[in-house]
Amino acid sequence: MSDTDSTTIDAPDHRSPGARPVLSVVGTGYLGATHAAAMAELGFTVIGVDVDAAKIAALQNGKVPFFEPGLPELLSTHVESGRLRFTDDFAEAIGAADVHFLCVGTPQRRGSNAADMTYVDAALDAIARNLTKDAIVVGKSTVPVGTARRLQERLAVTADPAFQVELLWNPEFLREGRAVQDTLRPDRVVIGGASPAADAVMRQVYGTPVAEGAQYITCDLPTAELVKTSANAFLATKISFINAVSELCDAAGADVKRLADAIGVDARIGRGFLNAGLGFGGGCLPKDIRALMHRSTELGADSIVRLLHDVDEINMLQRQRVIDLAVSACDGSVLGRRIAVLGAAFKPDTDDVRDSPALNVAAALHLRGAQVQVFDPEAMDAARHYFPALHYVSSTTEAVENADVVLVLTEWPEFRDADPVALGELVAHRRLVDGRNCLSDPAAWRAVGWTITGLGLGRPAGDLLTVSGGSPR
Structure with a gap:
């Protein structure tokens, strides 16, 4: 670690060589619950801690309060084995652990x-107040650049000076729907600001994934703070680029x-995230x-602000384009x-409806006076919570019954x-x-009388519905 990265607390002499550290995971939402279960799968004793007693009780009973493939099984296995437990007692969790993963949310600030x-x-304050020995604090939450330095200073003031405590940053790269595998078998592990002693501990924590090729x-x-936000900004840029195209x-036919298939063959570009459509959403x-735009503005980095402003604007305009197609x-x-709306989650294999383009389109059509019928295989409860005014049904067939138009807005296999x-x-x-x-096969739909329209499929908007869609039922 360079001089500019040194903390105001001495780097700790952690556990004896070869001893496995006990891990605490502070925050047991999507990131924290997944990380805790995966670390237990990798052989560590893990304690998850949260202020939400109801969430803790559910997790301790092996129940995941959100949909993520593979996580319920992993959670139940290691709660039953005793390797993983959950508590709302911070003194118990922090006192028992050697490495503390900070996994709480960083939502968008209201009005900003x-x-x-x-x-x-x-x-961080809860960790500092409850320390009983030397420790490493590992930030995994996605934060604005400069946060870790500020937290180091906060930790130096808050923690008992009798203990040697080090803070480093280890960003997460989870994809909803694949979070378990992304934690157990990541393509990379990024560690920022670690002393040699702390780095040795982190190499032990991630020893199995690294041995398997990470x-x-x-x-x-x-x-380290910028890696996650920069990766997301680049992926968002690819999506908005192909949507602009x-x-x-x-217009050009x-x-x-x-x-996208043709340009994606180029190894410098790649085919991933080059699927034109409704655009990105989620949490x-x-x-x-x-957040990256906001922080870049504070730092005077105007070029990235202008680029990401256009990326965000193009993404939001895709929703209007789909609304226009429905009209x-x-x-x-x-x-x-x-109108049948097939899909509520922002992507398949999740029940996450935060900033969901599908629900945004459904709500906009509802406000225009449409009778909207929404179905999603997993996201119905979450959708009802965010958009209670919409009409939700229990199956694809119920959603499309007597529909004047069907909208496929989430790529679930059954759709x-x-x-x-x-x-x-x-x-x-x-x-x-x-x-x-x-x-999967638009030609098969057209062959039985369906009119299929989409975004960028070679027909100008004014000509999209020139073919009869069949007689009313």
Whole structure:
């Protein structure tokens, strides 16, 4: 660690060589619960701690309060084995552990693009107040650059000076729907600001993933803080780029899917995140790029601010483009029309509806007077919480019954691979807006009388619905 990264607390002489550290995970939401269960799977004794007693009780009973494939099984296995436990007693959790992972949320601050650091500060203070021995504090939350340095200073003031405590940063790269595998088998482990002693401990913590091929990357604190937000900003830029190109494809009569296939062959570009459609949402990408814009403005880095402003704006405009396609499918007005919305989560394999483009489109059509019927395989309860005014149904077939137009807005397999013949018998008109350009076989749908429209599929917007969609049922 360089002189500019030294803390005001001496680096600790942690545990004896070869001894496995006990881990605490502070914050047991999506990140914390996943990290705790995965660390137990890797052989560590783990204690999850949170102020939410109801959440702790559910986790201690092996119940995950959100949908994430593979996590309930992992959680139950290690709670039953005794390797993993959860508590709301910070003194118990912090006192028993040697390494403390800080995994609380950093939501967008109300009325601002800035990240809210309230939970991070409170968690750090709780760790500091309850220390009973030397320790390492490992930040995993996604924070604005400069936060770790500020937290080091806060820790130096708050922690008992009798203990040697070091703070470093270890950003997470979880993908919702794949979070368990991303934790157990990451492609990289980034450690920022660690002394040699702390680095040795972190190499022990992540020894199995590194032995299996994960790159272990050490850097300074600001770099570690910027890795996650920069990665998300780049992915968001790829998505908005191909969505901007999709508008050009519609105007020029080109096919954005084939175009993406062609340019994605180039190893410098890659095919991932080049799928034109409704755009990104969820609890990470929108929040993170806006927080990065805010912090970059504070630091006077104007170029990234201008770029990300355009990325965010293009992404939001995709929602309006899908709304316009739905209106066009209903001959210019959705007032009184029945619209089936297939999908509420922002992506498949999750029940996360935060900043969901699908729900945003559904709500906008509802406000225009449409009779919107929403179905999602996993996100119904979360959707009802955020948008209680919408009408929710229990299946795909119930959603499409007597529909004037069907909107596919989340790429769940049951929507991608739906039977066009069976659904065609249920709808009032065989009209479908593929908001994700995800149907497995659009030709099969068209062959039985469906009119399929999407974004960037080579037909100018004014010509999208020139073919009859079938007679009313």
